[in-house]
Amino acid sequence: MSATGGTPKTRSSEAMIRFDSVSKRYPGGLEALSEVTFEIPRGTMAFVTGHSGAGKSTLLRLIALLERTTRGQVLVAGQNLRRIGRRRVPYHRRNVGLIFQDHRLLYDRPVFDNVALPLVITGLDGPELGRRVRAALDQVGLLSRERAYPVALSSGEQQRVGIARAIVGKPPLLLADEPTGNLDPDLSREIMALFERFNRVGTTVLVASHDLELIRGTGYPRMVLDQGRLVQGLDHAGEPAGA
Ligand code: ADP
Numbered sequence: 012m013s014a015t016g017g018t019p020k021t022r023s024s025e026a027m028i029r030f031d032s033v034s035k036r037y038p039g040g041l042e043a044l045s046e047v048t049f050e051i052p053r054g055t056m057a058f059v060t061g062h063s064g065a066g067k068s069t070l071l072r073l074i075a076l077l078e079r080t081t082r083g084q085v086l087v088a089g090q091n092l093r094r095i096g097r098r099r100v101p102y103h104r105r106n107v108g109l110i111f112q113d114h115r116l117l118y119d120r121p122v123f124d125n126v127a128l129p130l131v132i133t134g135l136d137g138p139e140l141g142r143r144v145r146a147a148l149d150q151v152g153l154l155s156r157e158r159a160y161p162v163a164l165s166s167g168e169q170q171r172v173g174i175a176r177a178i179v180g181k182p183p184l185l186l187a188d189e190p191t192g193n194l195d196p197d198l199s200r201e202i203m204a205l206f207e208r209f210n211r212v213g214t215t216v217l218v219a220s221h222d223l224e225l226i227r228g229t230g231y232p233r234m235v236l237d238q239g240r241l242v243q244g245l246d247h248a249g250e251p252a253g254a
Contacts, residue, residue: 026086027053027184027215028074033083035069035239043069045239046083051217053088053183056210057245058226059219061236067219070236071186074217075107076100087184105133108177108185108214112192114169116161116176122148123157126175133180147179151205167198174205178214185209187218191225199225 028051035044044066051057059067072078073085076092085092088106095103116125127144135143148154151171161169170190177185187206191199203225210216220226226233235243 025052026050027055027088028217029086030070030073031084031086033073033085034081035066035073035078036081042081042239044073044236047236047239047241048083049234049241049244051215051245053215054210054213056206056216056231057218058231058233059217059236060221060223060226060233062221064238065236066239067221067236068188069239071109071188071217071219074184074186075109076103101132105129105180106182106184108180108182110170110173110177110185110187110190112189114161114173116169116172118161120160121157122153122159122161122164122172125161125172126157126179129176129180143179144175147175150178150208151175166193167201170194170198170202171205174202178209183214185214185216187216187220189220189222190218191220191222196224203229 028049030047030049033044033047034042036042047066047070059070061067069078073080073092074087076095080093087103090103092103117128123144126147127140130140130143145154145157148157151174153168153171153175156164156168161172164172170193174190177187185206190206191202194202199222206216206218232245233243234241234245
């Protein structure tokens with residue numbers, strides 16, 4: 012078609028994440044998500060909030076293809092996840108950085124190895140591996156700790172190792188599940204500042220958290236889940252803190 016008249020309908024193709032009437036039922040369980048529809052534009056930093064059990068983790072797990080939808084479809088960067096077969100799931104995961112509350116680090120391996128893991132899986136080795144791992148550690152302020160074992164680190168530092176591991180492959184999308192759940196308010200703000208930095212250079216960031224204090228006044232859009240239903244679509248949590 013020639014470019015005549017009107018604006019093309021590009022909205023959906025611009026979305027980094029799109030849910031179309033998504034429901035998820037675990038085997039033998041109730042519906043963890045019911046008819047959830049939303050769109051998150053590329054380059055957005057957004058939150059999903061709700062009480063424990065509301066379906067926040069499930070929503071993130073569907074985006075990362077750790078779970079599959081029961082009904083409806085999820086699109087990531089325009090790709091319908093239904094069309095990604097089991098063998099191609101690892102390729103999808105390379106585009107999604109995952110951060111968990113409990114860090115999920117390998118405690119018998121030093122910091123360097125933990126952060127290197129996603130790149131090692133892709134076959135990267137040698138000086139380029141070292142360069143990229145150190146660049147990631149530098150971004151989270153842990154360059155000097157590459158030889159340390161996770162047990163020697165504070166909880167906040169362990170979380171930053173988890174973040175370095177999530178971003179080492181430079182994924183366009185970061186998903187964080189209760190990333191500040193075990194941290195005090197100061198450390199929580201530090202972690203949020205890191206996410207903001209990644210977002211400023213174009214990474215789309217979606218954070219699941221029940222911590223409303225953390226979100227209040229940040230100006231970032233948020234959506235609210237309640238017992239698997241989206242009771243509030245992407246909205247703004249307050250006025251931006253800065254200019
Ligand atoms: P949240 O992250 O908001 O706490 P979850 O997505 O973890 O919520 O859970 C939503 C619902 O799905 C809860 O009722 C939970 O018990 C259930 N659920 C989560 N994971 C599983 C699973 N693997 N098997 C069965 N039920 C699950």
